[in-house]
Amino acid sequence: xxxxxxxxxxxxxxxxxxxxxxxxxxxxxxxxxxxxxxxxxxxxxxxxxxxxxxxxxxxxxxxxxxxxxxxxxxxxxxxxxxxxxxxxxxxxxxxxxxxxxxxxxxxxxxxxxxxxxxxxxxxxxxxxxxxxxxxxxxxxxxxxxxxxxxxxxxxxxxxxxxxxxxxxxxxxxxxxxxxxxxxxxxxxxxxxxxxxxxxxxxxxxxxxxxxxxxxxxxxxxxxxxxxxxxxxxxxxxxxxxxxxxxxxxxxxxxxxxxxxxxxxxxxxxxxxxxxxxxxxxxxxxxxxxxxxxxxxxxxxxxxxxxxxxxxxxxxxxxxxxxxxxxxxxxxxxxxxxxxxxxxxxxxxxxxxxxxxxxxxxxx
Amino acid sequence: xxxxxxxxxxxxxxxxxxxxxxxxxxxxxxxxxxxxxxxxxxxxxxxxxxxxxxxxxxxxxxxxxxxxxxxxxxxxxxxxxxxxxxxxxxxxxxxxxxxxxxxxxxxxxxxxxxxxxxxxxxxxxxxxxxxxxxxxxxxxxxxxxxxxxxxxxxxxxxxxxxxxxxxxxxxxxxxxxxxxxxxxxxxxxxxxxxxxxxxxxxxxxxxxxxxxxxxxxxxxxxxxxxxxxxxxxxxxxxxxxxxxxxxxxxxxxxxxxxxxxxxxxxxxxxxxxxxxxxxxxxxxxxxxxxxxxxxxxxxxxxxxxxxxxxxxxxxxxxxxxxxxxxxxxxxxxxxxxxxxxxxxxxxxxxxxxxxxxxxxxxxxxxxxxxxxxxxxxxxxxxxxxxxxxxxxxxxxxxxxxxxxxxxxxxxxxxxxxxxxxxxxxxxxxxxxxxxxxxxxxxxxxxxxxxxxxxxxxxxxxxxxxxxxxxxxxxxxxxxxxxxxxxxxxxxxxxxx
Ligand SMILES: Cc1ncc(C[n+]2csc(CCOP(=O)(O)OP(=O)(O)O)c2C)c(N)n1
Ligand code: SF4
Numbered sequence: 001x002x003x004x005x006x007x008x009x010x011x012x013x014x015x016x017x018x019x020x021x022x023x024x025x026x027x028x029x030x031x032x033x034x035x036x037x038x039x040x041x042x043x044x045x046x047x048x049x050x051x052x053x054x055x056x057x058x059x060x061x062x063x064x065x066x067x068x069x070x071x072x073x074x075x076x077x078x079x080x081x082x083x084x085x086x087x088x089x090x091x092x093x094x095x096x097x098x099x100x101x102x103x104x105x106x107x108x109x110x111x112x113x114x115x116x117x118x119x120x121x122x123x124x125x126x127x128x129x130x131x132x133x134x135x136x137x138x139x140x141x142x143x144x145x146x147x148x149x150x151x152x153x154x155x156x157x158x159x160x161x162x163x164x165x166x167x168x169x170x171x172x173x174x175x176x177x178x179x180x181x182x183x184x185x186x187x188x189x190x191x192x193x194x195x196x197x198x199x200x201x202x203x204x205x206x207x208x209x210x211x212x213x214x215x216x217x218x219x220x221x222x223x224x225x226x227x228x229x230x231x232x233x234x235x236x237x238x239x240x241x242x243x244x245x246x247x248x249x250x251x252x253x254x255x256x257x258x259x260x261x262x263x264x265x266x267x268x269x270x271x272x273x274x275x276x277x278x279x280x281x282x283x284x285x286x287x288x289x290x291x292x293x294x295x296x297x298x299x300x301x302x303x304x305x306x307x308x309x310x311x312x313x314x315x316x317x318x319x320x321x322x323x324x325x326x327x328x329x330x331x332x333x334x335x336x337x338x339x340x341x342x343x344x345x346x347x348x349x350x351x352x353x354x355x356x357x358x359x360x361x362x363x
Numbered sequence: 364x365x366x367x368x369x370x371x372x373x374x375x376x377x378x379x380x381x382x383x384x385x386x387x388x389x390x391x392x393x394x395x396x397x398x399x400x401x402x403x404x405x406x407x408x409x410x411x412x413x414x415x416x417x418x419x420x421x422x423x424x425x426x427x428x429x430x431x432x433x434x435x436x437x438x439x440x441x442x443x444x445x446x447x448x449x450x451x452x453x454x455x456x457x458x459x460x461x462x463x464x465x466x467x468x469x470x471x472x473x474x475x476x477x478x479x480x481x482x483x484x485x486x487x488x489x490x491x492x493x494x495x496x497x498x499x500x501x502x503x504x505x506x507x508x509x510x511x512x513x514x515x516x517x518x519x520x521x522x523x524x525x526x527x528x529x530x531x532x533x534x535x536x537x538x539x540x541x542x543x544x545x546x547x548x549x550x551x552x553x554x555x556x557x558x559x560x561x562x563x564x565x566x567x568x569x570x571x572x573x574x575x576x577x578x579x580x581x582x583x584x585x586x587x588x589x590x591x592x593x594x595x596x597x598x599x600x601x602x603x604x605x606x607x608x609x610x611x612x613x614x615x616x617x618x619x620x621x622x623x624x625x626x627x628x629x630x631x632x633x634x635x636x637x638x639x640x641x642x643x644x645x646x647x648x649x650x651x652x653x654x655x656x657x658x659x660x661x662x663x664x665x666x667x668x669x670x671x672x673x674x675x676x677x678x679x680x681x682x683x684x685x686x687x688x689x690x691x692x693x694x695x696x697x698x699x700x701x702x703x704x705x706x707x708x709x710x711x712x713x714x715x716x717x718x719x720x721x722x723x724x725x726x727x728x729x730x731x732x733x734x735x736x737x738x739x740x741x742x743x744x745x746x747x748x749x750x751x752x753x754x755x756x757x758x759x760x761x762x763x764x765x766x767x768x769x770x771x772x773x774x775x776x777x778x779x780x781x782x783x784x785x786x787x788x789x790x791x792x793x794x795x796x797x798x799x800x801x802x803x804x805x806x807x808x809x810x811x812x813x814x815x816x817x818x819x820x821x822x823x824x825x826x827x828x829x830x831x832x833x834x835x836x837x838x839x840x841x842x843x844x845x846x847x848x849x850x851x852x853x854x855x856x857x858x859x
Contacts, residue, residue, distance in 0.1 A: 002645035005684050005693070014642045022632075023457055045641045047632025049456040053449070054482040061446040061479070065453020068440045069420075069461070073453070091443050175722045176680065176695040178687045181644050186635040196438035196454070198461020200417040206383070206432050208423075208441035213385065261720030336725040 015147030020187030022048030060088030070195025090129030094209025098157035115332020246275030374407030396596025398586025426468035445476025448483035487544030540616035546578035554604025669733025674788030793831020
């Protein structure tokens with residue numbers, strides 16, 4: 001297949017169109033603007049709707065409307081906008097509607113800045129809005145994945161009738177890489193039988209997140225819970241990079257995972273057996289794979305552009321069986337491979353010295 | 364309502380029994396004398412009369428009318444507080460043949476949802492909004508609404524609504540009818556049988572406005588809430604008729620139905636097999652040349668930096684495009700985030716025989732510095748044995764390294780000679796490829812033909828490319844082999 005050198009953000013939009021997305025509602029925010037701008041161009045040409053809403057609050061509710069009508073719909077924003085969308089995302093999850101929400105993460109809290117961070121992990125993975133719901137969260141690391149995971153996101157959203165996040169960073173959106181688009185056929189739209197599309201066939205349908213009686217709401221919440229459990233069993237995705245014999249296992253997602261691959265190579269050049277476990281789904285989280293690797297690896301090393309969000313899930317998975325080290329940069333600073341490499345060497349030296357001391361103190 | 368005895372039986376688009384309600388399935392959940400029950404009935408009759416039941420999507424708000432879907436045998440969507448016009452927008456645009464009707468209270472529409480209704484109206488969305496103004500928050504137990512009359516006591520204005528502290532009653536219909544897009548806006552009241560009959564006509568006309576595709580319509584309905592007002596249904600009707608209507612004049616606010624043009628029908632969606640063309644996907648695979656011996660272990664990390672406007676990004680893109688065509692693994696990353704200061708621009712390009720790990724270049728094998736600040740900033744990160752190209756007559760004395768090959772050429776002056784300094788970045792490309800035969804000339808030319816827009820520019824760029832090659836050739840040939848070996852070795856980057 002011919003490849004196209006393309007920015008991650010553009011690849012994402014083309015992937016969305018191929019996935020059958022025919023509605024994009026958004027509100028400008030850096031660094032997600034290019035997604036809306038590409039959508040404004042391509043989605044109408046493909047016969048869909050692009051609309052710049054008056055706010056993120058409105059945008060996500062327009063997505064709610066489009067999804068209720070049974071068409072594939074999405075929005076894209078960054079931290080401050082996603083915060084505003086949280087209400088709508090909770091309603092979408094509660095009403096069991098499919099949609100795709102892209103967060104090109106920037107620095108926070110508050111206005112923060114427009115440089116890349118990974119500080120919205122909790123917001124995407126743990127909730128953000130109110131109530132017992134989860135979003136499926138996909139973390140692309142290449143321009144190809146910006147396309148492929150967006151297509152997957154629409155399929156998962158339909159399969160689970162649930163919002164799916166693409167949690168991206170500015171680098172993955174800005175960089176150009178060759179992308180192969182036609183690995184699967186374009187998605188042909190079929191109106192789901194639960195939709196409300198203004199026809200006799202769907203007249204009896206109701207979209208709601210309101211269950212006024214406690215027993216009904218409990219049953220509904222249990223149903224959602226079971227859905228998330230099912231997704232955890234079958235939808236977890238990750239990439240193993242040189243972990244087969246790794247003593248040190250790195251964990252990172254998005255652009256950080258790319259940098260960590262360099263670090264793995266540098267360490268291997270020093271004779272240290274390093275590997276990388278790159279979560280592709282952040283919810284569900286590859287806890288099982290981490291536990292498996294904990295049997296073999298001596299050390300886990302998590303790197304994030306946050307003060308420590310995903311690392312909590314790694315620690316939960318490792319359950320204290322192995323040490324989990326953490327290194328981070330925030331504020332829009334991206335750790336360089338050389339910087340991480342130096343840190344890791346220091347950490348390993350310190351650990352080695354400690355364990356010698358420990359042995360001596362026990363003697 | 365005593366005077367609202369049903370004489371014609373139930374509207375067809377109501378369910379016979381309200382099963383979704385669960386209990387007391389023959390009656391509504393509204394208090395006796397509540398305006399919502401009447402408005403609902405008027406809407407149902409309009410739907411029946413227009414024969415549109417199958418096409419209707421009814422959007423229920425948060426408020427006492429939250430359960431419209433208990434009663435209406437139409438497509439139903441329940442939504443968040445205040446967001447009905449946004450959801451209705453998404454529904455209508457997804458299904459242009461449907462008839463989308465939203466129903467909202469005054470807290471819902473005029474307070475929390477004021478932005479959504481204003482913008483839906485201003486866009487002229489093809490939806491119909493029914494706005495029940497009872498001057499109070501009913502569902503939450505009687506708090507002030509933006510429409511509460513001055514002086515009125517509510518649970519949150521225990522001393523009466525004060526214009527200084529709480530502001531004035533909000534006149535939604537007047538505000539919306541001041542916009543250009545709305546086609547039909549009318550305020551009606553449920554204060555008497557006569558008023559109710561007028562309300563019925565207005566609601567029907569509002570829905571018809573949508574059926575005819577004319578544009579946005581809204582009916583504001585002054586509506587009794589006997590329970591919160593602590594009045595009996597008759598007193599409440601009187602209050603609507605005499606007190607509310609004085610503050611909120613009952614009349615048509617805008618009617619452009621006679622002159623409005625129907626919105627054009629949306630164009631049919633293209634076939635799926637049109638998508639590759641629409642998305643500008645590449646038609647045929649460019650024939651990559653077989654990997655050459657030189658590149659078996661190629662790992663070239665290029666940093667290009669200069670002023671904005673020098674074509675830094677395009678130069679990087681051309682390298683990546685040609686690399687891709689040549690069968691290499693490539694990545695291109697523009698300056699982004701904190702490095703992005705006004706006036707400067709840089710990009711990171713990787714060309715490699717193995718998949719690219721990090722797209723960030725923090726140790727470069729080639730630095731192209733198009734101005735002095737860039738040279739100062741990035742010289743240190745060049746790998747020993749690497750190559751530095753600098754835009755100038757000579758390398759500044761305080762920026763010289765012995766362990767890298769450094770060449771200075773006035774790229775933009777050279778470009779001037781072929782017609783425009785703008786082609787300076789292409790002169791650089793020619794010079795680079797002469798110093799370092801990374802990519803075959805014909806592949807680079809093809810990439811350039813694809814990326815550069817317009818024949819005129821392509822001609823200029825081809826000349827610029829050639830001049831770059833010549834200029835470099837004159838100064839460099841001896842160093843090429845040394846540089847090549849440093850650049851292609853992957854091992855060189857594994858030592859920090
Ligand atoms: C975001 C949010 N804030 C507050 C509420 C609580 N709430 C429910 S109904 C309502 C006011 C309803 O008043 P109105 O729109 O006038 O309708 P009525 O009940 O009078 O018909 C409020 C504030 C809510 N559901 N959601
Ligand atoms: S509280 Fe008021 S608005 Fe609500 S149902 Fe009762 S009368 Fe109607």
